[in-house]
Amino acid sequence: MPDEVLSALAANNELREPKKLxxxxxxxxxxxxxxxFVDDFxxxxxxxxDINKTTPDSVLYPExxxxxxxxxxxxxxxxxxxxLSKDLGIAxxxxxxxxxxxxxxxxxxxxxxxxxxxxxxxxxxxxxxxGGFLTHASILKVTxxxxxxxxxxxxxxxQSKILGQPPxxxxxxxxxxxxxxxxxTTIREQxxxxxxxxxCASCHAEIDPPGFALESxxxxxxxxxxxxxxxxxxxxxxxxxxxxxxxxYRHGPAVDPxxxxxxxxAFADIEQFKKLLLEDERQLARNFVEQLLVYATGESAGYADxxxxxxxxxxxxPSRYGLRTLVHEVVQSPLFQxx
Numbered sequence: 082m083p084d085e086v087l088s089a090l091a092a093n094n095e096l097r098e099p100k101k102l103x104x105x106x107x108x109x110x111x112x113x114x115x116x117x118f119v120d121d122f123x124x125x126x127x128x129x130x131d132i133n134k135t136t137p138d139s140v141l142y143p144e145x146x147x148x149x150x151x152x153x154x155x156x157x158x159x160x161x162x163x164x165l166s167k168d169l170g171i172a173x174x175x176x177x178x179x180x181x182x183x184x185x186x187x188x189x190x191x192x193x194x195x196x197x198x199x200x201x202x203x204x205x206x207x208x209x210x211x212g213g214f215l216t217h218a219s220i221l222k223v224t225x226x227x228x229x230x231x232x233x234x235x236x237x238x239x240q241s242k243i244l245g246q247p248p249x250x251x252x253x254x255x256x257x258x259x260x261x262x263x264x265x266t267t268i269r270e271q272x273x274x275x276x277x278x279x280x281c282a283s284c285h286a287e288i289d290p291p292g293f294a295l296e297s298x299x300x301x302x303x304x305x306x307x308x309x310x311x312x313x314x315x316x317x318x319x320x321x322x323x324x325x326x327x328x329x330y331r332h333g334p335a336v337d338p339x340x341x342x343x344x345x346x347a348f349a350d351i352e353q354f355k356k357l358l359l360e361d362e363r364q365l366a367r368n369f370v371e372q373l374l375v376y377a378t379g380e381s382a383g384y385a386d387x388x389x390x391x392x393x394x395x396x397x398x399p400s401r402y403g404l405r406t407l408v409h410e411v412v413q414s415p416l417f418q419x420x
Contacts, residue, residue: 099413106412110165110405119158119165126372127214127242128223129154135227137300141309141330144189145301152186153219153302159200160217165408170401171366174243176355177212179204189218189303210304213355215239215295218302225300229308231268232292239291243358245368248288267308267334269293290340294354297338308333366394366402373411378420389416 083091087105090096096105109115124130132154137145159181164173180190182203187195190211195203205211214220224235241247299305307314310333317328340354341347348354358365370393371382382390393410400406411417 097418102412103409106409110408119161122373122376123157123161125376127157127220128238129157129219131223132219135222135225137222138228140311141228142299142301143328144303149185149189149218149301150222152183152189153217153222155183155200156181156186157214157217157219160214161404163202164404166405168400168403168405170403171362171369171407172359172401173213173404174365174369175213175215175358177205180209180211186218189301191304210297210351215243215355216298216302216351221295221298221302222300224295227300229268230292230296230298230300232289232296233285234292235295236288236290236292239295240288242372243368244364245371248284267337268296269337286343290342290348291354293340294338294348294351296336297351305336307335310334362402363394363398366397366407369402369404370394370407370411373408374416377411377417380420382416386416389414 086108087096090101090105095101110118132150139145163169163181169177179202180192181200182190182192182195183198183200184195185198187193187203190209192203192206192209192211195201210216220238221230221235224238225231226234237248297304297306299309309330311330314331314333316331319328338350339348342357346357348357367390370390374380374382374386374390393407393414393416394402396410397403397406
């Protein structure tokens with residue numbers, strides 16, 4: 082509920098004054114209760130509320146634990162707080178040169194020198210293959226199925242949550258592609274057959290490329306060059322390679338993270354894909370604004386709201402669409418005040 086300060090301003094009809102409204106937004110964002118906004122908004126926007134919907138296979142992923150799961154959530158929340166507090170631009174949603182890490186997550190990411198359970202800002206080494214929400218273990222777990230990954234699910238997530246362009250639902254009577262955990266075929270090989278169906282081809286051309294770019298990350302967000310297999314493939318040489326845990330899986334086929342966007346540009350890996358995403362920062366910001374509006378008002382921005390959304394973006398453009406600036410501009414907008 083509103084506190085006494087807000088209630089008094091509202092009673093005097095002063096919250097409509099832009100300066101006072103801006104001051105109150107600043108006050109509330111620095112309040113400890115703003116943690117609820119961080120948690121609930123990320124749960125809704127990035128689907129972090131689904132973190133427990135799947136449990137990674139203990140044979141394929143022996144390093145997974147509830148402590149690691151909690152660290153996954155902690156990273157994404159700490160990262161969002163950092164973007165918000167520093168008013169960092171929308172590009173940081175996709176790419177950054179730092180991460181918010183504790184020891185357990187740094188171990189998963191292969192980043193040395195981090196001790197303790199507290200999260201802190203860590204400069205990423207050039208070869209870290211991290212930076213931005215796309216490479217957070219929380220996101221990579223939420224978009225996997227517990228045993229292995231599917232580019233379709235991850236690609237649809239990128240389209241919906243990062244680009245604001247959700248794909249069409251699949252046509253009826255088309256079976257889903259189930260990844261082969263035995264290691265006999267790759268998910269790309271299976272999707273090639275799936276896309277031979279004309280009803281599926283056009284949508285998969287949009288959905289699959291972002292998912293392929295993320296194939297370098299396994300079910301729990303670890304970096305990989307080969308899939309893990311239950312049956313086929315080469316045995317793991319060091320049978321205690323993962324944090325002292327016994328390893329029973331095998332090295333499966335090699336991962337291919339390359340792809341091509343429907344508009345033409347090709348990419349070799351996640352880093353090149355992120356650069357393609359960053360070519361249109363305004364669309365990234367537009368999606369963020371629309372996600373904020375859904376959270377704040379309970380309604381999606383409709384056709385009649387487009388001009389107001391563009392006005393928000395115009396005002397935020399000088400800040401490179403800083404996240405704190407976008408929050409302010411949404412609150413100042415009639416889309417927020419009149420709904």
